[in-house]
Amino acid sequence: xxxxxxxxxxxxxxxxxxxxxxxxxxxxxxxxxxxxxxxxxxxxxxxxxxxxxxxxxxxxxxxxxxxxxxxxxxxxxxxxxxxxxxxxxxxxxxxxxxxxxxxxxxxxxxxxxxxxxxxxxxxxxxxxxxxxxxxxxxxxxxxxxxxxxxxxxxxxxxxxxxxxxxxxxxxxxxxxxxxxxxxxxxxxxxxxxxxxxxxxxxxxxxxxxxxxxxxxxxxxxxxxxxxxxxxxxxxxxxxxxxxxxxxxxxxxxxxxxxxxxxxxxxxxxxxxxxxxxxxxxxxxxxxxxxxxxxxxxxxxxxxxxxxxxxxxxxxxxxxxxxxxxxxxxxxxxxxxxxxxxxxxxxxxxxxxxxxxxxxxxxxxxxxxxxx
Amino acid sequence: xxxxxxxxxxxxxxxxxxxxxxxxxxxxxxxxxxxxxxxxxxxxxxxxxxxxxxxxxxxxxxxxxxxxxxxxxxxxxxxxxxxxxxxxxxxxxxxxxxxxxxxxxxxxxxxxxxxxxxxxxxxxxxxxxxxxxxxxxxxxxxxxxxxxxxxxxxxxxxxxxxxxxxxxxxxxxxxxxxxxxxxxxxxxxxxxxxxxxxxxxxxxxxxxxxxxxxxxxxxxxxxxxxxxxxxxxxxxxxxxxxxxxxxxxxx
Numbered sequence: 001x002x003x004x005x006x007x008x009x010x011x012x013x014x015x016x017x018x019x020x021x022x023x024x025x026x027x028x029x030x031x032x033x034x035x036x037x038x039x040x041x042x043x044x045x046x047x048x049x050x051x052x053x054x055x056x057x058x059x060x061x062x063x064x065x066x067x068x069x070x071x072x073x074x075x076x077x078x079x080x081x082x083x084x085x086x087x088x089x090x091x092x093x094x095x096x097x098x099x100x101x102x103x104x105x106x107x108x109x110x111x112x113x114x115x116x117x118x119x120x121x122x123x124x125x126x127x128x129x130x131x132x133x134x135x136x137x138x139x140x141x142x143x144x145x146x147x148x149x150x151x152x153x154x155x156x157x158x159x160x161x162x163x164x165x166x167x168x169x170x171x172x173x174x175x176x177x178x179x180x181x182x183x184x185x186x187x188x189x190x191x192x193x194x195x196x197x198x199x200x201x202x203x204x205x206x207x208x209x210x211x212x213x214x215x216x217x218x219x220x221x222x223x224x225x226x227x228x229x230x231x232x233x234x235x236x237x238x239x240x241x242x243x244x245x246x247x248x249x250x251x252x253x254x255x256x257x258x259x260x261x262x263x264x265x266x267x268x269x270x271x272x273x274x275x276x277x278x279x280x281x282x283x284x285x286x287x288x289x290x291x292x293x294x295x296x297x298x299x300x301x302x303x304x305x306x307x308x309x310x311x312x313x314x315x316x317x318x319x320x321x322x323x324x325x326x327x328x329x330x331x332x333x334x335x336x337x338x339x340x341x342x343x344x345x346x347x348x349x350x351x352x353x354x355x356x357x358x359x360x361x362x363x364x365x366x367x368x369x370x371x
Numbered sequence: 372x373x374x375x376x377x378x379x380x381x382x383x384x385x386x387x388x389x390x391x392x393x394x395x396x397x398x399x400x401x402x403x404x405x406x407x408x409x410x411x412x413x414x415x416x417x418x419x420x421x422x423x424x425x426x427x428x429x430x431x432x433x434x435x436x437x438x439x440x441x442x443x444x445x446x447x448x449x450x451x452x453x454x455x456x457x458x459x460x461x462x463x464x465x466x467x468x469x470x471x472x473x474x475x476x477x478x479x480x481x482x483x484x485x486x487x488x489x490x491x492x493x494x495x496x497x498x499x500x501x502x503x504x505x506x507x508x509x510x511x512x513x514x515x516x517x518x519x520x521x522x523x524x525x526x527x528x529x530x531x532x533x534x535x536x537x538x539x540x541x542x543x544x545x546x547x548x549x550x551x552x553x554x555x556x557x558x559x560x561x562x563x564x565x566x567x568x569x570x571x572x573x574x575x576x577x578x579x580x581x582x583x584x585x586x587x588x589x590x591x592x593x594x595x596x597x598x599x600x601x602x603x604x605x606x607x608x609x610x611x612x613x614x615x616x617x618x619x620x621x622x
Contacts, residue, residue: 099389107389107435109434109436156388159385159386159437160386160436160437165436167417167440298390298523298564300390300521300564300565300566302391302394303392303393303394303397303569304388304391304393323593323597323600324597326596327569327593327594328569330593331394331397331401
């Protein structure tokens with residue numbers, strides 16, 4: 001799975017203070033935020049911000065280092081435990097775990113267990129982790145992390161206790177296991193609407209990037225930067241001005257003059273955030289879905305996304321699996337156009353703006369075409 | 372036939388909902404409403420007792436730990452389900468849910484978990500996972516066309532001599548021995564996700580007809596296009612593999 005000799009990775013990382021960022025959703029943006037915060041503090045930084053998060057991408061990023069400094073690396077959830085020995089990271093930044101590409105990765109439980117094995121080692125790196133995600137809490141707990149409560153918005157993949165297997169009980173904000181006592185660890189660090197409370201400080205998060213999910217990414221990145229010695233106020237300032245992440249979130253203009261933005265959503269947790277973001281906008285929507293290996297070959301998760309929320313909106317289905325999208329939307333009571341090409345579809349949907357919500361290979365192909 | 376709402380039960384969706392099997396409930400409810408029949412989706416939360424007054428019980432796929440919790444809940448509701456079945460209720464059970472209808476499931480570490488014993492079947496965890504598109508040729512008595520689905524499971528299920536499979540596997544693995552699933556009176560078990568009912572409108576209507584009798588046609592342009600495209604993809608893949616194996620066998 002590595003495809004690269006661990007000794008090479010270790011050699012490339014020798015002079016670097018390595019930080020590894022992993023999560024099911026948000027790892028590219030969190031990595032970008034953290035790298036920006038370190039650069040703002042005048043630290044030399046190499047990073048794999050294009051989302052190349054397998055061993056080859058890590059090696060390519062490390063190879064760009066021109067001297068000692070930070071290597072802030074986004075790592076695929078499955079690859080993380082396999083590169084820890086070679087890279088000897090100083091810090092792990094752990095966001096969230098939910099179902100994604102079940103055909104390739106297996107279920108959430110096996111990823112959680114592989115992360116926990118890293119945290120249990122006596123030489124485990126420092127960890128900054130999200131205390132609102134039961135799987136992340138179970139995985140990170142043995143390393144005594146710095147916790148940040150990012151809020152639990154997606155819980156469909158966290159119904160049973162990762163410690164004992166019994167049903168977890170949830171309130172609006174937290175979880176607990178009545179059987180074994182497992183629960184969210186206490187921390188003052190927390191994300192509030194538009195602000196991060198970090199220790200005794202409160203930092204406003206007036207982000208240029210859209211969506212509450214990016215506030216969570218920013219909060220985690222600022223907490224990680226603070227752990228690495230950066231002034232959190234300066235870190236917060238550095239992340240708020242970022243308006244694109246290697247092409248992501250950039251606004252393009254359609255032939256008819258309307259603005260269009262491409263968003264990546266590849267699993268139900270990501271989609272639930274996108275739907276919340278779209279809810280108060282007059283936006284047409286194109287759903288562009290492929291099912292290649294990098295997308296996950298099984299798009300059955302479409303049925304766990306409450307697409308009923310798109311009723312009354314102009315929506316088109318695109319991509320190689322447009323028909324899976326079309327049947328889902330039709331049964332959700334959303335009239336749907338099937339237009340195989342996503343950019344052609346964008347010109348066909350109504351609204352004062354258009355959002356193209358794409359699976360991974362659609363997203364990368366569209367980003368190239370729009371560059 | 373009374374016109375009271377058909378109650379479609381989604382059993383323990385937090386536990387048996389990892390693979391989009393909620394789509395089966397959405398499909399059944401919507402296909403009734405489009406024919407002007409009132410229908411209601413009833414979610415039975417994990418930890419609650421199974422009501423015995425539902426018309427259709429849907430059990431989906433889930434991860435290992437949630438499956439164990441679901442098994443405990445189902446065994447506790449064994450009587451309610453038996454009463455519902457006697458009253459004519461329909462059961463569709465997919466993957467982990469299908470395994471739980473049988474006598475037991477044996478994990479790789481030898482641990483054994485009791486199922487409901489509703490069908491004569493036993494599942495043993497296999498050495499690897501079966502993942503990919505599946506095509507099943509259903510038992511001709513069901514009067515159904517080829518079924519398409521996506522499987523993702525480690526179980527190998529052996530049916531007892533009294534049990535009849537849903538059909539023969541054309542592409543993929545199913546139970547792991549040439550057949551997929553199980554069928555009994557107003558009951559179907561299968562390894563097919565996808566989910567299975569949005570991809571196979573005729574199967575959805577068969578289940579509904581067991582509850583409400585004969586059903587009129589509705590516009591199935593989109594589901595039929597989806598079904599055909601998935602069948603084409605899976606059969607092309609199956610032919611390529613068969614051809615490759617044949618060439619290897621011939622040297």
